[in-house]
Amino acid sequence: MALVATAAPAKAGQRRVVQVEELGVRLRSETHRVRSLREYLLLGRRHVGRVSWFEALSGITVSLQAGELLGVVGDNGAGKTTFLRVLAGIVPPSEGRVSVAGAIAPLVEMGAGFDVELTGRENVFLYGAMLGLDRRRVAGLFDVMVDFAGLQDSMDTAVKNYSSGMVARLGFSVATAVPPALLLVDEALAVGDANFRLRCSDRIDRLREQGTVVVLVSHDLELVRSQADTALWLHEGRVGAVGEVGAVLAAYQAQLERGGGEVAA
Amino acid sequence: MQRGTSLARLARFSDCLWLLAARALSVRYRRSVLGFAWTLFYPLGTMVILSLVFSQVFAGVGHYAFYVITGVLPWGFFSLASIQAADSLLAASPVLRKVYVPSVVFPASVVTANFVNLLLSLLVLPLVALATGAQALPSFGLLALALVCLLAFTGGVSLLLAAVNLFFQDVRYFFEGILLLWFYATPIVYPVSVLPEHLSWLPAINPFAWILLLMRGALYGSVVPVGAPLLCVAFSFSVLAIGWMLFHRLERRFYAWL
Known part of the structure; x- marks a missing residue:
């Protein structure tokens, strides 16, 4: 049930970093919203029970x-x-087990964790702190982060004035300045320009x-x-297919061509 | 979600807590010309108005203006911090849905920011004391104890509100109503002596009245009953512990409601 940090065995290249077993996540669907104490007191508990849930993952x-x-x-x-x-x-798992060896697992997605009212500089420190890095660490890496994002001249500008590409660059740069155990990238690089994407894939390598x-x-x-x-x-x-890239993509594309029908078992 | 104990996680994210608190303060101070002076406007204004209105009514209270401000400042901290904390998780939901940050950081930063503001506000007390001729020699040990109790109590109430307000979003408004009643049920602007006989038990069951007793003992020189400091420490930290445990027990369910 819990996400447990496990001790990492020594040998790199062979150690298991992420282990997900029978993971299930139930989330609330937005349709039945009973969210007020007033209704709860007036209508009683059984109506609150009507909050509906769906299996986001299983x-x-x-x-x-x-x-x-x-x-x-x-x-x-x-x-x-x-x-x-x-x-x-x-998101805590509702069922199953997830273990990740290592403390930092940043998720890079569009605008992740940025406060648009603050300047780029303030956001670097805030986002760094949200990743669990301490102030001195961020201060020491500041120039490297900013150089990689190519935003030397925009650090005193409020992030609300950044383009989406600039935000993505800064987010990726801060998240990857300290090598994380696990890096999660959600379409964030799609908005970067070709040059930045090249540098991203270099850094990922x-x-x-x-x-x-x-x-x-x-x-x-x-x-x-x-x-x-x-x-x-x-x-x-659910898992449609998992494993060798070519086979998984072929299965996905076959389903796309069928127009989104049921998955063959 | 359990990466180390909840306390250890908070410690690892202490820089984050301070940055968020500093941000809340700098927004408050930066966005107006008068800055910090504005945060003193309410307590000082209340003090002046109440003194004009009530100093004759409560003629028995020495240095009434000083009496009022030693009550209004801690109350202002408590009410503002707890109301803001109630909203803190929802306000942070864009972040909490995208970055792994222990959610306790958000109510904690709200309380921290307001507490810093209270400490700064206390610096005007010597001036008020001078202006009103009240005694200006606080007992610093007792003041520190009163502040620690106030912080713990407010922290506990804030954590409870922050957690519960996520599931029932009108809890905040209920609590505002309670605060209004609570304000008048507490000897903040009136002395205990004006309470009629049949209500004289009221301050005894009111935790905030006990904290005020310490506060005024420290700042105003009123008599503090033996045992009051111990009692304050006991219930303040109990409230904090209850708030902390409830918050972390409910934490697993937060994401679905953010």
Whole structure:
């Protein structure tokens, strides 16, 4: 049930960093909202019981070794983002077991954790702190982070005046300045320009050499094909296919061509 | 979600807590010309108005203005911090849905920011004391104890409100109503002596009245009953412990409601 930090065995390249067993996540659907104490007191408990839940994820089992890159594909609403959030520790599993060796598992997605009213500089420190880095660490890495994002001249500008590409660059740069055990990327690189994407994939390669596991969610199947070691196709919250990239993508594409029918067993 | 104990997680994110608190304060001070002076406007204004209105009614209270401000400042901290804390998780939901941060950081930063504000506000007390001729020699040990109890009590109430308000979003408004009644049930602007016989038990069951007793003992030189400090420490930290445990027990369910 709990996300347990386990001790990492020594040998890089073979140690298991991420272990997901029979993961299930139940989330509240927005339709029945009984959210006031007044209604609760007036209508009683049975109406509160009417809050409806759906299985955002169920029966997911995946295991990832140090340095591995998992590409996650699937339709909108298939549970890809929820899956990343579970790995990041944001969403607690309702069922099953998730363990990640290592404390820091940043999730890079559009505008992640940024306060748009604050300047770029303030956000670097705040986002760094939210990743659990202490002030001195962030201060020491500040120039490196800003250089990588190519935003030297925009640090005193409020983030609300940034383009979405600038936000993505800064987010990725801060999240990857300290090699994390697990890096979760949710379509964040799609808005960067070609030059930045190139540098991102360079940095991802370097992180993987140091043992970072990368989970990449993307609708860009060619990107997944070229980068991923293994792939996971999520279909309506379940595993559509998992394993060798070519086979998984073929299964996903076959389903796309059938026009989104049931998955063959 | 359990990466170390909840206390250890809070410690690891202490920088985050301070940055969020500093941000809340800098927004409050930066956004107006008068800045910090505005936060003194309410307590000082209340003091002046009440002194004009009530100093004859409560003629028995020495240095009535000083009496009022030693009550209004801690009450202002308690009510503002707990109301803001009630909203803190929902306000942080864009962050809490995207970044792994222990959720306790958000109500804690709200309480911290307001507490810093209270400490700064206390610096005007010597001036008020001078202006009103009240005794200006506080007992610092007792003041520190009163502040610690006030912080613990407010922290506990804030954690309870923050957690419960996520599931029932009108809890905040219920609590505002309770605060209004609570304000008048507490000897903040009136002395205990004006309470009629049949209500004289009221301050005894009111935790905030006990904290005020310490506060005024320290600042105003009123008599503190033996045992009151111990009692205050006991219930303040009990409230904090209850709030802390309830918050962390409910934490697993937060995400679905953010």
